[in-house]
Amino acid sequence: xxxxxxxxxxxxxxxxxxxxxxxxxxxxxxxxxxxxxxxxxxxxxxxxxxxxxxxxxxxxxxxxxxxxxxxxxxxxxxxxxxxxxxxxxxxxxxxxxxxxxxxxxxxxxxxxxxxxxxxxxxxxxxxxxxxxxxxxxxxxxxxxxxxxxxxxxxxxxxxxxxxxxxxxxxxxxxxxxxxxxxxxxxxxxxxxxxxxxxxxxxxxxxxxxxxxxxxxxxxxxxxxxxxxxxxxxxxxxxxxxxxxxxxxxxxxxxxxxxxxxxxxxxxxxxxxxxxxxxxxxxxxxxxxxxxxxxxxxxxxxxxxxxxxxxxxxxxxxxxxxxxxxxxxxxxxxxxxxxxxxxxxxxxxxxxxxxxxxxxxxxxxxxxxxxxxxxxxxx
Amino acid sequence: xxxxxxxxxxxxxxxxxxxxxxxxxxxxxxxxxxxxxxxxxxxxxxxxxxxxxxxxxxxxxxxxxxxxxxxxxxxxxxxxxxxxxxxxxxxxxxxxxxxxxxxxxxxxxxxxxxxxxxxxxxxxxxxxxxxxxxxxxxxxxxxxxxxxxxxxxxxxxxxxxxxxxxxxxxxxxxxxxxxxxxxxxxxxxxxxxxxxxxxxxxxxxxxxxxxxxxxxxxxxxxxxxxxxxxxxxxxxxxxxxxxxxxxxxxxxxxxxxxxxxxxxxxxxxxxxxxxxxxxxxxxxxxxxx
Numbered sequence: 001x002x003x004x005x006x007x008x009x010x011x012x013x014x015x016x017x018x019x020x021x022x023x024x025x026x027x028x029x030x031x032x033x034x035x036x037x038x039x040x041x042x043x044x045x046x047x048x049x050x051x052x053x054x055x056x057x058x059x060x061x062x063x064x065x066x067x068x069x070x071x072x073x074x075x076x077x078x079x080x081x082x083x084x085x086x087x088x089x090x091x092x093x094x095x096x097x098x099x100x101x102x103x104x105x106x107x108x109x110x111x112x113x114x115x116x117x118x119x120x121x122x123x124x125x126x127x128x129x130x131x132x133x134x135x136x137x138x139x140x141x142x143x144x145x146x147x148x149x150x151x152x153x154x155x156x157x158x159x160x161x162x163x164x165x166x167x168x169x170x171x172x173x174x175x176x177x178x179x180x181x182x183x184x185x186x187x188x189x190x191x192x193x194x195x196x197x198x199x200x201x202x203x204x205x206x207x208x209x210x211x212x213x214x215x216x217x218x219x220x221x222x223x224x225x226x227x228x229x230x231x232x233x234x235x236x237x238x239x240x241x242x243x244x245x246x247x248x249x250x251x252x253x254x255x256x257x258x259x260x261x262x263x264x265x266x267x268x269x270x271x272x273x274x275x276x277x278x279x280x281x282x283x284x285x286x287x288x289x290x291x292x293x294x295x296x297x298x299x300x301x302x303x304x305x306x307x308x309x310x311x312x313x314x315x316x317x318x319x320x321x322x323x324x325x326x327x328x329x330x331x332x333x334x335x336x337x338x339x340x341x342x343x344x345x346x347x348x349x350x351x352x353x354x355x356x357x358x359x360x361x362x363x364x365x366x367x368x369x370x371x372x373x374x375x376x377x378x
Numbered sequence: 379x380x381x382x383x384x385x386x387x388x389x390x391x392x393x394x395x396x397x398x399x400x401x402x403x404x405x406x407x408x409x410x411x412x413x414x415x416x417x418x419x420x421x422x423x424x425x426x427x428x429x430x431x432x433x434x435x436x437x438x439x440x441x442x443x444x445x446x447x448x449x450x451x452x453x454x455x456x457x458x459x460x461x462x463x464x465x466x467x468x469x470x471x472x473x474x475x476x477x478x479x480x481x482x483x484x485x486x487x488x489x490x491x492x493x494x495x496x497x498x499x500x501x502x503x504x505x506x507x508x509x510x511x512x513x514x515x516x517x518x519x520x521x522x523x524x525x526x527x528x529x530x531x532x533x534x535x536x537x538x539x540x541x542x543x544x545x546x547x548x549x550x551x552x553x554x555x556x557x558x559x560x561x562x563x564x565x566x567x568x569x570x571x572x573x574x575x576x577x578x579x580x581x582x583x584x585x586x587x588x589x590x591x592x593x594x595x596x597x598x599x600x601x602x603x604x605x606x607x608x609x610x611x612x613x614x615x616x617x618x619x620x621x622x623x624x625x626x627x628x629x630x631x632x633x634x635x636x637x638x639x640x641x642x643x644x645x646x647x648x649x650x651x652x653x654x655x656x657x658x659x660x661x662x663x664x665x666x667x
Contacts, residue, residue, distance in 0.1 A: 041484070042593050045493035177638045204638045210588040210597055213387040214632040214640065221380045235495035235589040242497075243587075246504065248513045267497045267589060269504075303494065 031075035032068060032329045034059075034319065035095035036312075037106025037116070039083035043207060044233040046263065047308055048108055051129060052078060054309025055105065057297040058316040058347075068323050074316065077101050081112050083207065083233075088112035092119040092126075102329040105315045107131045107146075108308075109232065110180040117144050125332050127319060129311040132258065133180050137358040143336050145357040147311050147318075149280065151183055154257035157363050158278050159191035166276065168226035168252055170198035172219045174212070174240065175230040175256075177204035184230050184256065200224040205236075212240050216247040226252035232259055238267035245271040257363075261306035265371055272368045280348050281307035282364045282375045289317070289347040314346050379511040384633040385626055390518040390587075392625020393525035397580035398598050399605035399617040400532060401573030407612030408549045408569040410469065411461055414476040416577055417599030418483035423449045423578025424585035424594065425491055428498045438500045442582040446575045453574025454567050461570070462563075480595065487592040495589040503586040521583045528579065529618055532572075536614065545569055549612070604644045608651050610658025619659065623647070 036055050038048035059074045067073040077099055081088035088106065095101045096119070103125045107113025110133035120126035121141045128136055128146040132154060137146045149157075162168070171192055175181035185202045193199055200222040203215035219227060227249060231237030237259060244253065253275045260277035283294075283305070293313050297305040319335075321344060326334035343352045351361040365376040398420055405413050426448050430441030460479055464472050502516035536542035547555040548565045556562050580598070588594075605624050609616025624644055632640040651659060 040493065041488060043591065045488070045591060045593070046495050049493050204636070206638070206641055208597060209640070210594065211387075211391055213391075214384060214629040215637045217380060217383045217387060218633050218637075235591050238495065238497065239588040242504070246506065246513070246515050248506070248508075263494060267495060269497075269499075 029067075029070075029072045031073045032103075032323060033075045033077055033099070033101045034316065035079060035092075035099070035101040035104045035106060036076045037079040037081050037088060037091045037095065037104065037112075038108050038312075039112075040078070040080035042083045043235055044083035044108065046234050047232075047261075048080070048083075050261065050263075050303060050306045050308045051108060051312040052076075053297065053301045053303060054293075054305070054312030055316050057293055057300055057305075057309070058313035060300065061292060061296050062316065062320050068320050069327065069329075072329075074320060079106070081106065081108070083109055083112065085109075085111045085115035089115045089119055092116045096120070096124055103127070103319055103323075103335075105129060105312070105319070107136070109178075110136060111178055113146075114179070117141065120144065125319070125335050127315045129315050130258065130308055131180075133183060135179075137354075137356045140356050140358075142357075143332055145318075145339060145353060145359065147280075147314055147351075147359045147361075148258060149361070149363055150358065151180060151257070152187060154278060154363065155184065155187040155191060158257050159188060159195075161276075161278070161365055162192060162226075162254060163195035163197065166226065166252060166254065168197060168224070170200050170224045171226045171228055171254070172200040172222055172224035173202040173228045173230065174215055174219060174244075175202060175204055175228075176232060176236075177206050180232065181230055188228060205240075207236075209236070210239060212243050213247065216240075216244055216249070220247050220249050224251065226254055228254045228256070230256035230259075232256070234261060234264050234267065237264050241268040241271040241275070258307060260366060260368070260373055261308060262304035262373065263306070265368055265373060273371075274368060276365065276367050276376075277373075278363050279307045279366050279373075280361055280363060281310040282366070283373060284375065285349075287347060287349065289345075293347045310348055314348050314351070317346050318344050318351070380633070381630075383512050384629045386512065386514055386518075388626035388629035389622065390514070390521050390625070391629065392622040393522050394580055394584040394621075395601045395605050395624055396529060396618050396621030397525050397576050397583070398602040399609070399621050400529065400614060401576040402599075402602045402606050403609070403612055403614060403617045404545075404569055404576075405573045406606070407614075408545050409457075409461070409566050411476065412469070412473045412611075413461075413573075414473065414599060415456070415480040415483060415595075416573070416602060417595030417597070418480050418487075419449055419453060419574040419577035419595075420581040420598040421487060421592065421595035422452060422483070423581030424498065424590050425487065425496075425581075426578065427582040427585060428496055428590060431498060431500070438502070442579070445582050446578045449578030449581075450571040450575040453571045456574075457567050457570035462566070480599070484592055484595060491592060493592065495591045497589055498586040500586045515587070517583075517586050521587070524579075524583055528576070532576070533614060541565075541568065601644070604648055606658075607648055608659060610661030613658060613660040616658050616660030 038051045040048045063073050079091035105127045107128040110131040113128045113131035113136045126144045130148045132151040134150040134152050255275050255277040257278045294305045322335045322338040323329045325338035340353050351359050366373050367376050402416050426445035427441045430436045505516040507514050544560050548562050605620040609620030631643040
């Protein structure tokens with residue numbers, strides 16, 4: 001009896017296995033599944049949406065070209081990190097353990113990326129898009145990459161411009177009260193003091209604040225020439241720029257690096273006119289992939305293509321290329337080597353990755369003129 | 379001068395808090411419901427005003443009034459189809475259900491209105507009033523003035539009108555009120571509508587001072603609860619003073635200590651108040667039994 005029972009179990013097992021393979025055969029080319037973890041609710045919801053839309057437009061372009069690995073389509077699995085590290089970590093865990101995705105793109109906020117990278121460490125390819133905190137890649141791991149320039153890289157470039165072109169006599173900061181914001185203030189304090197710009201003060205705000213009048217009143221009482229605004233999400237940014245002008249500040253406004261998008265311009269109205277920022281995305285770029293993506297984006301979404309969206313698109317573009325090279329979306333070591341191994345010609349221009357997985361690409365100076373973000377040639 | 383400017387900033391914020399807290403406290407006082415979805419009615423009020431301005435092309439004041447009426451109607455519906463059927467349940471069940479309603483409304487708002495932030499452009503939001511070194515936008519002055527009038531009106535209404543007295547009676551002893559012939563169901567619906575109208579007005583008035591997005595209600599309900607706990611649940615006077623104290627304390631604390639602690643100030647006040655007067659500043663201490 002016992003043997004026959006065992007026999008049955010074996011037969012059943014074989015049958016299931018056979019069925020399983022048959023199923024796999026029948027569904028010849030399974031999609032390559034990429035987790036897209038973005039803030040889709042809360043104050044960062046709109047920025048998360050822009051990033052996701054950028055990814056979706058690029059996925060559509062690649063799929064229309066026949067996908068990857070001889071006909072496998074790319075598929076995005078979306079998660080909401082609500083802009084909080086806890087939610088971001090749990091989303092990454094769900095993506096890996098429950099949904100068994102092939103690759104992860106996520107970590108819009110630095111705080112979220114810092115938490116997530118510990119979950120993805122040595123388990124899965126993780127492409128971070130817009131987080132700027134240097135620590136994301138500083139202590140990174142073999143499978144971790146980041147596209148945006150770090151805040152240190154940004155501030156080196158930006159500080160030079162502020163010292164040489166904007167030339168304010170004094171500056172004050174309003175920055176977000178988290179790792180990223182604190183780092184920004186430290187960087188610019190050093191860099192701007194070095195070229196004899198007096199740093200008058202700094203005020204922190206919290207991620208949930210909707211009123212900044214208290215902080216701005218305090219900054220204005222120090223009467224600085226220029227105010228540097230570090231606002232990483234669009235809704236808070238627009239409120240700060242408006243309230244800053246309402247507080248009576250008539251001097252220069254310097255917007256933090258990488259945080260300029262068409263929606264911000266629309267929402268901030270006249271308050272943003274003439275404001276500078278730096279970005280990796282130049283909307284009038286004539287690069288073929290850039291034009292193609294902007295066109296596809298316009299067909300699919302009503303928002304205007306933004307820097308954040310272009311980073312999402314670049315993530316998909318580089319990953320698709322690397323999968324193609326590695327021959328398998330799960331061959332993580334090969335993919336990782338492929339990403340590091342070459343110079344990628346992407347919609348944002350040429351990019352290559354350091355040993356630590358940090359992308360190196362050109363940074364443009366941009367300015368708002370007549371409600372348009374334009375690259376400043378210098 | 380900076381001090382005075384900070385006090386004015388605080389008063390403008392505080393008046394917004396008062397309007398939000400007033401509705402919360404009314405609903406708790408009369409219906410015994412801790413309504414976590416109250417912030418969502420604030421959000422609805424702001425969005426309704428926005429769409430009246432943008433889509434219907436109405437002026438700011440008509441938009442504000444229409445939004446108030448619409449949200450009051452939404453409040454009546456929420457009470458009739460959501461809170462009334464739960465009336466016999468344990469108060470924790472109602473509390474958790476209201477949290478559910480809040481989540482439902484936020485997510486619906488995100489689906490319907492979109493996640494992109496919006497800006498409610500009123501004729502007063504960028505116009506400045508300058509008094510020496512002090513600058514305030516007309517919108518903020520408007521918040522202070524309109525809220526003051528509204529608060530006085532609500533106070534007078536509860537104190538002196540027939541409906542207000544019926545609300546007081548229902549709050550004190552629902553069964554007794556019903557026995558004297560008061561239609562308590564009607565009183566409940568009326569109170570809920572009034573509370574939602576106040577939340578909507580707050581949204582329409584405070585909304586233009588910042589950007590509008592579907593989760594603004596989270597902020598509103600949080601501030602509302604701090605005020606209500608401070609002033610005493612169910613006390614209208616408590617909501618008034620609680621709101622103003624919170625607003626001014628936040629802006630002075632933020633201005634003279636550190637902005638990073640701005641949120642902590644509200645919670646610190648709550649702890650002190652609860653240790654010292656557990657029923658809130660304006661509620662009588664509980665009677666000994």
